[in-house]
Amino acid sequence: MSVTARPPAPGRTGDTRLWLGLVGAGALWGLLYGLNERLWPVLMGDWLGLDLDGRLGESLTFFLYDTVKIMLLLVGLIFVVGMLRTTLSPERVRDVLTGRGLLVGLVLAALLGSVTPFCSCSSIPLFIGFVAAGVPLSITLTFLIASPLINEVAVVMLGGTFGWGVTAIYVAAGLVLAIVAGWLLSRFDLDRWVEPFVFSTPVAALTAEGGSPTLAARIEAARAETRDIVVKVWTYVLVGVALGAAIHGWVPADFFARYAGSDNPLSVLLATLAGVPLYANAAGVIPLAEALWAKGVALGTVMAFMMSVVALSVPSLVMLRRVLRMPLLTLFTAIITVGIVAVGMLLNLVT
């Protein structure tokens, strides 16, 4: 490894090769996705002689098909989103959110929050960076609600299991929840409930990484991000899909309808509360939730469960306590909880 001069920035020919590589990877992805749609029944039924209508055959085929499909969707979408995201730094988001009116700011914060990821270990520096730079608290909190609630892993898992219609409902409900929660919070005088050091933190202007990244840098960033996320979630996907497959094969249809059907309003509340301690398993919970839904749990109940798994977690609340005082943290948690329960009940009413 040499430390001296870097090779000159790749010119147009280098970019062309990278673009061709991307197109090739996309084609390969499409081929694998198409193959997955057709392969398993042939492999399990015709070649291995399993009875596809039997429980074992059905569950095993479902498991293999679903796992491969979700992993392909995860890899594909995280990579694409990761490339797009290289232009969307926290600094740029902050600039967009500074000096807006309340409503425009809230809507933008929810939208930007849903496309900007941050690992939960970054949520506090982000919070301080936003608030100290003058972004209003309510808008910052809307961003913090939307960011984990709507993210590419949840979208892929939902789309791959529940279908894209339910995914659209989830995304819309999540955006509305984040915006309304921020608006409600803006009705309170919040500043007194924020730890004072937040306002006194000097915010250095970031100029360390100016300029727009090259295509090669974007691909590298997207690859690193895809690898990180897939490594983090693949075991949960396997366990979640396996449990889902078992429920599909062995639990009688409408088994849950008696206890958690749409006519039981209490089930939404219980599902929301049950979701709070379960953050890390978001990738596994969604295939499981789909199986529960297929066996008669009402959609609103399942949705409330998933939202609370993704949006509310004890570790992230503990972390937020560093910057938010108890009254605000309680208010924040209560508004999200009530919002999730409301989304669930409303969905149960209309479905």
Place this chain on the structure above:
Amino acid sequence: MHVKILGPGCKNCHNLEIRTREALDHLGLQADVEKVTDVAAIAGYGVMKTPGLVVDEKLLVSGRVPPAEEITRLLSAASGDRQ
């Protein structure tokens, strides 16, 4: 040379520390490597996305773990500035 790794202790911060130490060894540079885990101090450098790499109080990288060559290049440039 004074090197600070900013991050509350997630995996990326750890990776950045390992790569930075390797790069320092590779360059044969003497440096104090300090881990900064306090969120207020991290935010004070303007970092909103961890991890961050600070050399002699100057923020060089934030929000990502750069490849080893890039860290080596940044550190070697920073040590050149001092002389």
